[in-house]
Amino acid sequence: MATAPFSRFEFLIAWRYLRARRAEGGVSVMTWISLVGIALGVMALVATMAVRAGFRTEFVGTILGANSHVEIGNYAYVGENGVRTTALTDYAALTERIAAIPGVARANPRVSGFAMATFGDRSNVGEVFGVTGDVLAQLPTFAGAPQALGDIARFDEGIAIGAEIARELGVGPGDRVKLIQPNGVKTAFGVSPRVNVYEVVYIFSAGRSDVDKTRIYMPFAEAQAYFNREGAADQIEVYLDDPEALDALVPALAEAAGEGRFVWSWKDRAGAFLNALAIEDDVMFVILTLIVLIAALNITSGLVMLVKNKGRDIGILRTMGLTEGSVLRVFFLCGAFTGVIGTIAGVLLGALIAWNIDPIMSAINYMTGGGAWDPSIRGIYRLPAELRAWDVGRAVALSLTLSFIVTIFPARRAARMNPVEALRYE
Incomplete structure (x- = not known):
């Protein structure tokens, strides 16, 4: 039975499989673990990049606000x-x-x-x-x-x-x-x-x-x-x-x-520090990417369990004429749903942290006795956050890409399952 890719019934089956019954509670638990893990990973990524962007903006702003952009003098x-x-x-x-x-x-x-x-x-x-x-x-x-x-x-x-x-x-x-x-x-x-x-x-x-x-x-x-x-x-x-x-x-x-005269700019004055910030941004992105990847791998575990539990259903669907491609897309959608929902939740949580960074830092300062942020060390008086579309887009693209990639392998296993073997002991 040839059907258009990602037809409505494929979405319905995938959504039904995600809402496992209590008897299949293991699948449901793994789905929730995957979703929460991805949400927390994306939240950490969005919040961290927002704080890093805000720190650089505040740091550069205070440099430019308190100093000239260029100084010219004699040797x-x-x-x-x-x-x-x-x-x-x-x-x-x-x-x-x-x-x-x-x-x-x-x-x-x-x-x-x-x-x-x-x-x-x-x-x-x-x-x-x-x-x-x-x-x-x-x-x-x-x-x-x-x-x-x-x-x-x-x-x-x-x-x-x-x-x-x-x-x-x-x-x-x-x-x-x-x-x-x-x-x-x-x-x-x-x-x-x-x-x-x-x-x-x-x-x-x-x-x-x-x-x-x-x-x-x-x-x-x-x-x-x-x-x-x-x-x-x-x-x-x-x-x-x-x-x-x-x-x-x-x-x-x-x-x-x-x-005989020099030209000394604000980039010369703070260039080493700004370069260090850029390197730290890249390192933090890589580290948080690994966290999102680990969370995304839970999708694979959940789908493997789902495929095992739904072996009889796969055999029935195949004997009814469902193609390998349709079965693959059904289980791909199961993982994709988890990735998309977790990513959306992570972006919202990360944005909430970024928008409320001042109350959060005030609470941390209160709990630590006021030592969480030392202006004499960090230069500026507060920890700002700046949500940038580019950073949010990178986090979303990374999470969805990893979620989709790790979903393909168990989905292919489900698609290639022999319907005769699936139904032999039923």
């Missing part, structure tokens, strides 16, 4: 006074050339150095950046952040410091912090430290622990005087319209910078 050279320096004396003209390149959103000069910040009996070492107030206000994670304190509009009247420096020093907006810099005032008897007192007018949180615990911002002109950079800058900060399109702009930036 060390001997200045007019015979002292080796890296100062950019033509920073104004260089900034204009760079800002005119298509794809560059803005560029600005910067002075940078280190200083000791003290308040009362507390002290800390900070990295001081000298920029103008409009530059600081345009950094995505600085202005208007929920954790920010003070008035960024008063930046020209004092300094802005990171939230963790402020916490360690015990200062707030309006307090006056002493900054000590060893290479300060030049006198006839040598160089004496420079000690200046500044009002803290703004406390920011950039979303990165390493920035919040080290970064101090100072007005550009004041930083030039404080670090002995009169008429010079240390680097040119460059911000791009599309930071991911950096590679196409590097040649133009290098040409505008000229000889």
Whole structure:
């Protein structure tokens, strides 16, 4: 009896076989074990890939939000006074050339150095950046952040410091912090430290622990005087319209910078870490693939038991004219149903975990006493999750492919069963 492939009666028979009676409880149990195993495997795969994608997005976002996309500066050279320096004396003209390149959103000069910040009996070492107030206000994670304190509009009247420096020093907006810099005032008897007192007018949180615990911002002109950079800058900060399109702009930036100058990008700064994340993503996908494969192999066990229990039915169907192809498709559908239902359940469970990752992490932190997520180690303050269609599609394709492949072998065994042998002892 020739029938169209995957006819309605084939679906009905397959669905009936999956709903085994109590007397055939072994088949039913194996089906449930297979379904639950695949669901858990897919759930783990979807949730893990969502967290990994969210972590990378958050990490890159905080890098781009707290730092320039490209930095351009001088290699060390001997200045007019015979002292080796890296100062950019033509920073104004260089900034204009760079800002005119298509794809560059803005560029600005910067002075940078280190200083000791003290308040009362507390002290800390900070990295001081000298920029103008409009530059600081345009950094995505600085202005208007929920954790920010003070008035960024008063930046020209004092300094802005990171939230963790402020916490360690015990200062707030309006307090006056002493900054000590060893290479300060030049006198006839040598160089004496420079000690200046500044009002803290703004406390920011950039979303990165390493920035919040080290970064101090100072007005550009004041930083030039404080670090002995009169008429010079240390680097040119460059911000791009599309930071991911950096590679196409590097040649133009290098040409505008000229000889003897370096171009240092955000990918150079965090490239090793991002490459490590990519490798970990691939390794995690392979490991979780093995979990899904082990779960899918349970389908084979369940179908082998089903074929053994349904030997008499197979013989009757074959004597009624059912072809080998129809029998194969019936038992293939039995396994496919398990794979499809388990995959759908796994995707839904994985999505629920990804959408509720913050409450889950809060619960884990509560149970572990707050040590489940340490920003000082991981850099960012929270564990985000980002469901991407590509990751969900890969998980679904992997689960269904494995489920279909492992189903073929017991289905072929059922199709090739001799009806005479099947009915001989009935």
